[in-house]
Amino acid sequence: MAWLRRRCTPQDPVVRRDELLGFQFEGETFPLIDNQLGIRKPRGMSAALSILTTYTSDGTRAPYEDAVGDDGLLRYKFQGNPRHYTNEGLRVAHARQVPLMWFFGVKQGLYLPFFPVWIVAVQERLSEVAVALDDAQRHLLSGSVSPIERRYSERITRQRLHQPVFRQRVIQAYESSCAMCRLRHRALLDAAHIIPDRDTRGVPAVSNGLALCKIHHAAYDQNILGVRPDHVIEVRADILEEVDGPMLKHGLQEMHSVSLTLPRRRADRPDHDLLEERYERFRAAV
Missing domain, CATH: 2.30.280 (PUA domain-like)
Known part of the structure; x- marks a missing residue:
């Protein structure tokens, strides 16, 4: 030990x-x-x-x-x-x-x-x-x-x-890389739930998770950005119109219309139905 x-x-x-x-x-x-x-x-x-x-x-x-x-x-x-x-x-x-x-x-x-x-x-x-x-x-x-x-x-x-x-x-499924921005610093990565674990459908399965850096995990949880069922990132309209420093521009706004980097194994990829459900929640919050 x-x-x-x-x-x-x-x-x-x-x-x-x-x-x-x-x-x-x-x-x-x-x-x-x-x-x-x-x-x-x-x-x-x-x-x-x-x-x-x-x-x-x-x-x-x-x-x-x-x-x-x-x-x-x-x-x-x-x-x-x-x-x-x-x-x-x-x-x-x-x-x-x-x-x-x-x-x-x-x-x-x-x-x-x-x-x-x-x-x-x-x-x-x-x-x-x-x-x-x-x-x-x-x-x-x-x-x-x-x-x-x-x-x-x-x-x-x-x-x-x-x-x-x-x-x-x-x-491990995402090979220690943020699915959105490709950041590869393991210490800065989280496992984000697609459906939160407080929800009955928020099971601790890889198909209900995304490897995200801390900034994109927080943005995902706060519905600043969402992920469509076709794995394309969508940034909230009001965020796209904001004017601020380089983090907003490069870290968030430039993620709009970017496709997720997915795991090699098909079984580890995000569940389509869970993505769709979470995307609808994102759209409702816009």
Whole structure:
């Protein structure tokens, strides 16, 4: 975990699969993930060391489907046979309350790490465990939380995992470039929702996102500019008529009628229906 803290910076928070498999400890290779399984339980250790969620595109599986329980805590499924040694490793991690690492796929062979995390409940009937992302969630009793505690836990899950994963998946899909102005400084990029996440249709899927620099993200959210369903940018009429400095002229006005730069993978491109719905909201605000 100390190595991960040094390796994964705010500017570069993701880690490659080959780095995790080739991790060196005391001069020897000591993989932090299993080469084939989702749970890493090293030989000679009784508890699991890490869990892994494989990257899947939007069209393969709905993002985070069935991953959050009624208590707001994340769930992780057992590996095959409930008595498999890796699942025993999760049970031991729960009994001893030792911390684990969770590697969440944001692209093929690329992971966003979350650590430390804890197993706070083992649900044998459902063949899964409940996972806490921080100390606050550790003290919530799985299955017996109040509505206020559940909402609080859901907010932690959204802020600590769903939002960072969404951001990294969108930025990776757009190859670390603003879809409007092509700015390539990762630290200045956001993952903008087409339909806001507060909306029931605002799912954390790449097809509901755009990689935008901070100025264009803010302009998009404030309906200063919109995106037509054919991926063409439209700047609000009153903004086009304003006279101001170079940021207005080059940063906003010159975006009018420019086409978005889209991801290479068709599955990662903006959903047409969501773009159309958001564009109508933009037109209504003009």
